[in-house]
Amino acid sequence: MNNEAMMTFEEYGKLTVGTIQKASVLDALNVTRFGEEVLGHVKAHPGVNLMLDFHRVDYLSSAVLTELLRINEAVREAQGTLRLCSLNEDIRKVFEITNLNKILIIYDALEDALRRYARSLEVAAQEDAWSHVNRNP
């Protein structure tokens, strides 16, 4: 396996988009590398609001689903949030069959996903502020 990074991470305001660049196939062979790169970024950026963009990915196996759940746990422990976007039809089906679409939040194409993700963070911040006011009137 070459040493070129599989992932790239770009910041869009409060959001970070992690794009899988070097693999159209995520499977048992490269899932460890994928997990290491994403978890490495999460560890280095506590509180990250991370969107994983799958638009280059044609195929993934259940090993990747398990890794995504691990990443989700790590992000939450680091007080961050995780979203997925741009899953093709086949991959979306896999998430539905395994009920992971009820655990992980999945958006459509990146542009719309960024807008919705930013909005959901704003709403969460407002709710947090209100609950703080209610606790300390």
Next chain:
Amino acid sequence: MRLGGPQVKRSGARQLVDVLFPQLATRAYRTAKMSDRKSVFESEFPSTLEDMADTLRRALEWLLDRRWIEKGEEFCARLCLEEALVNAVVHGNRGDQSRKVRLTVAEEGDCCRIAICDEGEGCCPEAARMPDAPAQRGRGLCLIRHFMDQVTYNREKHCLEMRMRRGAYTKGGSRHE
């Protein structure tokens, strides 16, 4: 749809021939079985993910060549094959390279039989349900059960056997829902 057993569906005309000329039907069936023997892909490999990936690639090429799947529409077949092979390597043989995994893909009428055998201690795939907890395993087998027409496990031979029908995995096919 899951088939109740390993039977092969026949057309109405073929069923009529079977009823009217049972001897002919039996002879035709035997002939088909003999020719089917040539239509087999077999591979045995040590329990490494690299060898698994090589076998998976060749098996998919075979399925494409034999028109069980169409180019660009390999997703379901690829997923089921990979999940079963990874299970055999990682959970069956526990990555022990001295233990082999054997893959057999055989044409049987309008069905394709895929058998994956390992040399491990055996497991209980029938009991597998979709995991609730994130850390739990078993999603691969549940995906296989969803996409394949029939899935059975032979405990004595440590073999997972699954069957797929021709055309069911292409766009618009019944398994590609």
